[in-house]
Amino acid sequence: MSKKNKKHQEHEEHADESWLLPYSDLMTLLLALFIVLFGMSTVDAQKFQEMSEAFQSVLTGGSGILEQNSMSSNTKNSISENQIPKPSSDGLMKKKSELMRKEQENLESLKKQLDTYIKNNGLTDQLDTKLNQSQLMVTISDNALFPSGEAEVKPNARILAKAISAMLQEFPDYEVIVSGHTDNVPISNHEFPSNWDLSSVRALNFMKILLLNEQLDPKKFSAIGYGEYHPVSSNENNVGRAKNRRVEVSIIRKYQDGDQQIGMPATH
Template identity: 60%
Template sequence: MSKKTRHEPHEEHADESWLLPYADLLTLLLALFLVLYAMSATDAKKFQEMSEAFNIALTGGTGVLDYNKTEPSNDPADKGNNKAINSIPTPKSDDKKREKLMKQEQEDLEKLKKQLDSYIKNNGLSTELNTKLNHSQLMITIRDNALFAPGEAIVKPEASKLAKEMSNMLQQFPDFDIIVSGHTDDVPMNTSKYPSNWDLSSDRAMQFMKILLENTSLDPKRFMSVGYGEYHPIATNETVEGKSKNRRVEVSIIRKYSSHNTYTNVPKSKDDSSN
């Protein structure tokens, strides 16, 4: 009987099916790098536009993708954007604007003071009126005897003329806030009409302000009256002359563009109330 030939089992070949997706992956990566290189090397403008679009979409403004944003674009289509960016106020431009406004304000107040001083001189009122320009205001001080009878708040006819002339000057500078304040000496006031110096000083300020506002070109919203009684003297109340100085009405034209633009009617010293 013949013997059957036994065949030895063949070794199985390794599975190489993974090579196909691996080759595809390498091809895709190569294509991606080629595209990125082409974009960055040949079209920087498009890269900038893309980065700006990402910034707007993701952050609503500038961010880490900013690309040469400080340089204005020469593209006519970008002129509108450049104009909008350049128009954003900067601290430096704000400071320049404020300095310009402060300079104009100073010039206006100096002009108004010059007009008032000229009126005072021409009408022989230098003993009854004076003006003072400082870091917070232009103050016009009027002695009470030029305006009122003793213990009264009715403005004298000749004083009404003064108030009207003053209102015409103020009309030239309508943007200032104005405070009219009344002051008395320390002699107690106790009448049926004015129970205290508070009442008398307040009414005097109010009556003088009303005459100023008869000029309809002035804005009442910019005016305020206040009575201080005897509590803000500018001279001693121990002498007749000192009491006379303390009885007064002050018209204060308030600065807007000053580091000390908070109104105060308390002088630092007696000398501070002079011209």
């Protein structure tokens, strides 16, 4: 065999095979195309639309099916939360109205008991009750409770205090404020340097007797001395000054209309 023919055979045995790479890629793409076409033939129009939108999202960077599903889920969650029943304003108002009605009945019942006690014991000129939008107030003249210029409760006044405490124990949920008041005549002795001191100690001493009743909760009680600064009458004459010297027991409403502050007695 000639040298020329030998070279030609070697060239045929080592032919260029680089064309196989694009050919294999083409076959892979065709296979993928047939799979997609097969899948399209077995899904309904809605699935096809979702697939189309998914491809579009990938190619364009727009919102795709995953984001739409997320939005749909959020919408469903929002609807579900809105469907949770919440107390209506009408329901709350109705409940508050019922509580206020019950409270009014309680305080009217307590006032009736106090008024009956006052009448039966001939104390109408020394005790008075008043029910308003903030409280039930029992006003007791100072001469029914204390010797002049003193803060020690009289022995017979202790009976009154115990009678009031027995009535209060039937209504244990109410806050009770005991406040002391004086006239504007200055007092200055070794025990009470001012009317502030006298009114405060009187209120405290009377409250202590109320709390001898173990059925009452001390956390619901407080004592305040107002001195001469909350008069209910003129201090220009003896009658007015006698009215100003007093102790008040205030049973505070829990439910009130308007802007009155719960837990504080009405201004005199």
